[in-house]
Amino acid sequence: MTHAIADSRVPALLDFLSSSPTPWHATASMAQRLEQAGYRRLSETSSWQLAPGERAYVTRNDSSLIAFQLPKGDTSLSSLRMIGAHTDSPCLRLKPNPAQASQGWLTLGVETYGGVLLSTWFDRDLGLAGRVQVRHVDGRRETLLLTVMRPFACVPSLAIHLDRDVNSGRAINAQTQMSAVVMQLGEEAGTPAEAFNTLLIELIEEQHGVRVADVVDFELGLHDLQPAAQSGLKGELITSARLDNLLSCFVGLEALLEADGGQGALFVTTDHEEVGSASACGAQGPFLADVLKRINHYVGLDSEEGYQCLVQRSLMISCDNAHAVHPNFADKHDAGHGPKLNAGPVIKVNANQRYATNSTTAGLFREMCREQDVPVQTFVSRADMGCGSTIGPITASEVGVPTLDVGLPQWGMHSIRETSGSADVAMLIKVLIAFCNREQLD
Template structure:
């Protein structure tokens, strides 16, 4: 008899994944969740008046978010339990002037964002989503989210009859072969630019119920409209776009919300990790340090020494998914360090500091897993293969906080549709809640 894994968090995770096609949508969704739980929104341009027991959050660029909770007593905050993730995922982003005509069809010029696994984008039903800057009829400017969740585009494959060697391996040219087809051009004589401009205005009216006067600028991308799902004969799997790294965003936020609040805890989800994190709202930027300094001011040690004491007494757990052993490509892993789906969180290690883990930070996480009766795995790349990186080393070097890198195992990283284990979600949340509740971090 088949049955799905009974975990109340899985449906909530699937909903979060499905309604978060871009970093702006993910941040807005997390902000709504925080406000439902009593967290108040702070504005970076205003003075913060924090109080004991404060639960608050702040966003930057509408695509990065930091949420934190303070203990009930001023004197109790001597350290912070920090969980980090990132909101962005590899995708196809529209160029600033994307509209182009080809054989009577409107196609869109795109550029790749991050390390996209391009082959997986062919023949998928694609929607359009992102952030649009508009001018209203009264001259007012506004930033609007656009969410087109129905199929409006596709990147059609070339028939095998016209490329007999395709299954032997063919390079994909993102400039000439990845343009999504949107619609058949009308015979009105309107240019592709005019057609696309009118199309955007129609889509915004469809979603927001208002007819804008003009589109000033936009940041838009394509996304797979297939909803996230729990799959496998017994519900062992989760399949979705953007598991890397919205899965970690969900887990980290849930852990913060489920913590008992006795200790200082913070969750940070930054944008632009997939392209190096070098931005004002990325992990290499000052966002986290800016918030920590404001929290330090609340503590009453409003000086550099007090700030350094707070940072060095704290700990950052950087959460970003790990490569699970693929059943068809087991040789791509080191034989002794091949994480498996549904076998618990993974400690990520790299001798060249592509991950920030060291024996001290790893041992604390192993002890947390042991205390919570949660299995723990270790990932190390093969010595003859390169290794990706995370926000962990960047945060450690920019802020100076002791850090380790962990994540949940997954298959198909950077594919348009990735796969993870449904058991693992509750396991990592359990450990991270224990981390947030831990009285002593040493």
């Protein structure tokens, strides 16, 4: 029997995926990794003092992050090699007043975040995660991460005996059929709202060791508790929640950390891509441009013209997973553009600018893949099907930087559990390291 595909990075990837149930958790994990590698945390509310060879990062909303390295020694910053991804994934988010009583059970009302593949959420062990703002007994308010990594809730399906046509196709109503069942209510529980508030206070105490006076507000969602895994008979697959797009976050961060530091490089991960990116910390917001302008200022290019020159000499590689051809649904792909798992990174192309790739940016990426002996694939949607989008076109529109869209192929995009190829991870990292180290971007 052939041995399983081995890659020293896979265990770290699996740990990152499993421990990042929300954008806030993913950002905190990446920040910790950066600090362990010697990156300095900057604050947007303070003045920045940068130096040659500087390695630093900054976050916004605790859910978006930008890390950058300036050239070492006397090398001036003339361009930046940018890698972009997003931290959010489709999921079920709790409503502000989620607690309900139904047939003697405490259930939680949810709203869908992004394009959730709803059927995959039934009958799973679900945890609870996000951030909460609490009031301590002394009146002080604080924001805390909440991470419930044990079975907290489930969304039970309806028996086929009560819905004989379910396998013939049935629409799922997110308002009435996706509430999460949490616990059986007793007489001592009080109202559903009181029961849920008490439960949150207990969960916070369990994790943080402090009994808070009240939960002022929260942003919480449900998440699958099955850990990420390397699967397949020969270890060919990575299966996990949130591969779209934490896989790209991991790949981009690894490339930045393994770069030689000789060139200017920047890694940006933004929130809210799955819902349009229109926020202060999304790709359509000013976060990236704000950081670029501050870098431009502190490296002595403090003019609008200098900023425009820096942007136009740079290149953004937007990394977001691509649709791999499915063994059971091969007809959903254009016959000449069906990326396969473990066959290399994918250049994503769309004539209507749903992806930002053009022949110039794609040509450079193909050249880098050739130089690194990495195979490269191309994805184009069928002409009779719609096409998704990424942060690529948004970043190109907002900042003006030349951009292309690439990604690793995957199955089951937006499912509660997605699948990618384990061999593809190292291939894209290898190309992105070469990109970060590349002297010329033309």
